[in-house]
Amino acid sequence: MGMDSSDSSRGREPFFADSPLGNEEWKALRGRLKAAVTRACPHWLVEQIEDIVQVVLVQLLETLRKSEGKREFSSMYLAKAAHGATVDEIRRRSRRRETTEGDVRVTEPAVRDGPNPERDSAARELGHGIQDCLARMVYPRRLAVILHLHGCTVPETARRFHWTAKKAENLVYRGLKDLRRCLAAKGFAP
Amino acid sequence: MTTDSDADQRLRFAIASLDEIRGTGTDCPAAGRIWESATGGLPPLDDRAVVSHVGECGSCSAAWRIARELARDEAPAASVAPSKGVTWRNWVPMAAAASLVVAVVSVGVLWLREPADGPPVYRTQQGDLLEAVPPVSGALSRDSCVLRWTAGPEGTAYGLLVMDTNLRPLARAMWLQRPEYTVTPEDLASVPAGGSIQWRVTAHLPDGRRVVSRTFTTRLE
Numbered sequence: 001m002g003m004d005s006s007d008s009s010r011g012r013e014p015f016f017a018d019s020p021l022g023n024e025e026w027k028a029l030r031g032r033l034k035a036a037v038t039r040a041c042p043h044w045l046v047e048q049i050e051d052i053v054q055v056v057l058v059q060l061l062e063t064l065r066k067s068e069g070k071r072e073f074s075s076m077y078l079a080k081a082a083h084g085a086t087v088d089e090i091r092r093r094s095r096r097r098e099t100t101e102g103d104v105r106v107t108e109p110a111v112r113d114g115p116n117p118e119r120d121s122a123a124r125e126l127g128h129g130i131q132d133c134l135a136r137m138v139y140p141r142r143l144a145v146i147l148h149l150h151g152c153t154v155p156e157t158a159r160r161f162h163w164t165a166k167k168a169e170n171l172v173y174r175g176l177k178d179l180r181r182c183l184a185a186k187g188f189a190p
Numbered sequence: 191m192t193t194d195s196d197a198d199q200r201l202r203f204a205i206a207s208l209d210e211i212r213g214t215g216t217d218c219p220a221a222g223r224i225w226e227s228a229t230g231g232l233p234p235l236d237d238r239a240v241v242s243h244v245g246e247c248g249s250c251s252a253a254w255r256i257a258r259e260l261a262r263d264e265a266p267a268a269s270v271a272p273s274k275g276v277t278w279r280n281w282v283p284m285a286a287a288a289s290l291v292v293a294v295v296s297v298g299v300l301w302l303r304e305p306a307d308g309p310p311v312y313r314t315q316q317g318d319l320l321e322a323v324p325p326v327s328g329a330l331s332r333d334s335c336v337l338r339w340t341a342g343p344e345g346t347a348y349g350l351l352v353m354d355t356n357l358r359p360l361a362r363a364m365w366l367q368r369p370e371y372t373v374t375p376e377d378l379a380s381v382p383a384g385g386s387i388q389w390r391v392t393a394h395l396p397d398g399r400r401v402v403s404r405t406f407t408t409r410l411e
Contacts (some may be wrong), residue, residue, distance in 0.1 A: 029253055040256050041261065042209070043349045045388040046362055058307050060206055079260040085219035094211040094249045110264060126204035127248070134245045146245035148198070149205050150255060160241075161234045181202070 029073065033057065036082035037074075045089060059085075085158035126188055141175030148172045150176045206255065208248030215333075218250050219243060228257035263402075319405035320391050323369070329409040335373040338388055342369075345396035352389045354381055361375065361388070381410055 030053070037052050045052075059081060063073055073081075130149070134142050138160075147157045158168035211218065219227070219240050226232045244254045264353035324337045330336070337350070348366040352373055361377040373387070381387060389411065391403040 008295060022356050027391055035405070040198070040254060040260055042256070043392065044209075044350070046349065065197075075263045076261070078262050079195070080222075083225055083253070083257050083260055084221040085254060085347070087224065090209060090249055091215060091218065092251055094209055095215060120207060121364070122356060123204045123207040127206075127208040127360060130204055131248075139242070141239050142245060147389050149202050150244070150251070151202070151258070160237055176198070180197070 029060070030057065031084065032073075032075070033060070035080050036078045037086065040079070040082045040086040042090070045086065045093070046092075048089050052082070052089055055088075056081045056085045126183070129188055130179065130187050133179050133186070136182065137175060137178050141171050143174035143180060144168060145169035145179055145188055148176070199396070205251060209252045210247075211249040212243070212247035215249070217243070218247060224250060224253045225228065225261075228254045229261040240390045242376075254355060317401070319401050322392055322406045322408075325356050329384075329411045331411050332378045334379060335375075335387075335408075335410065336370055337373065337406075338370040339391050339406075340369065342393045342395055344400070347394045349392040350389060352377065352387055355386055355388060361389065377408060385410055385411070 022152055033056055034049070034053050037049055037056065048055065056078075060073065134146060137145065143161065144157055147160070152160075154169045154172060155165055157163070157172065158165045161168075163171070201241055222302065223232070223240060224238075224244075227237050227244075229231050231396045240250075240254075244251050255365075319342060321340045321341065337352070339348075342348075346367060348363075350361070350363040350371050352361040352364060360380070361371075361373050363371050369391075378387070386407050388405050388407050390405045393403075395401060
């Protein structure tokens with residue numbers, strides 16, 4: 001057996017050799033974490049999954065050492081840790097993409113390897129149009145529309161901001177109307 | 191009226207296609223704060239500030255969506271609105287009814303599931319849409335290792351991650367147009383005869399949503 005209990009550190013990365021966890025526990029934690037990172041990663045970050053897992057493992061190991069190995073990690077804790085590391089990587093990547101050439105900022109598109117570059121390019125153009133229109137919108141309508149576009153239901157929106165359901169519904173309705181009018185003025189077909 | 195329409199789906203897809211950071215990124219909320227907002231854990235005033243930023247920053251918008259998906263997978267009940275007016279008087283019959291439903295559904299699920307000696311299938315996430323096709327039962331030849339799964343709506347693109355039983359990646363594929371993929375014998379070289387591979391599919395739906403399958407296990411000859 002390559003990784004047996006007689007030497008629990010064998011087969012691990014050197015940094016993790018003195019982990020307070022046994023080998024099986026370690027493998028199980030790594031597996032759970034990897035599953036969480038895999039779910040968190042957008043498709044364009046798939047290549048970075050191993051790196052992200054490694055970053056989170058280092059963080060978890062620090063936590064374990066501080067607790068002398070007594071700490072247990074819930075699935076939600078791992079999901080949150082995976083989220084944090086993935087967001088860091090998204091931001092790093094986004095900053096890397098943006099390069100300054102004199103006064104001209106060149107931004108590579110987010111999706112370069114999609115199956116339909118034309119559609120993706122049109123979607124990004126529309127996405128920027130939406131951001132611009134949202135910035136001009138009355139504040140409460142803007143909040144309601146942002147949440148709507150991110151998949152929140154009217155009851156959820158109402159609950160978040162302590163609005164009545166009727167008020168939230170009106171704000172989404174009027175906000176979407178504003179948005180469509182603004183996009184039409186920018187030349188985007190409804 | 192605020193029901194979803196095709197136009198709304200198009201707007202969502204457009205928003206989801208952005209990941210550029212706003213400005214220098216110095217005013218982006220910390221990842222933990224985005225998580226709290228996405229999972230409904232911030233006070234309204236703080237939540238407004240984060241949501242407002244999410245509307246103008248593609249990078250934080252992606253972070254917000256990811257947090258929401260992850261949290262929903264981990265605690266499906268958390269996204270359900272707390273029902274008001276439930277007291278011990280109506281709780282007892284409700285619990286009894288719920289138990290009955292659970293029992294009936296469990297029997298149905300057990301009846302429909304593969305035999306107990308079939309390959310293990312790990313915890314379901316939100317990817318019930320994606321199932322291995324045909325149900326993974328026999329061993330696949332490594333010279334013709336074609337993984338197939340159920341198709342999503344038209345226009346869905348698929349990502350695939352194939353791993354060994356230690357979760358080491360063996361093969362990855364992105365933007366597959368068809369719900370199938372052939373793993374090459376070279377990719378399977380490290381898997382011993384009679385060994386297994388694990389694989390999961392990510393479907394990128396036309397409306398911009400992402401669905402991840404559970405992990406399937408397939409035995410090799």
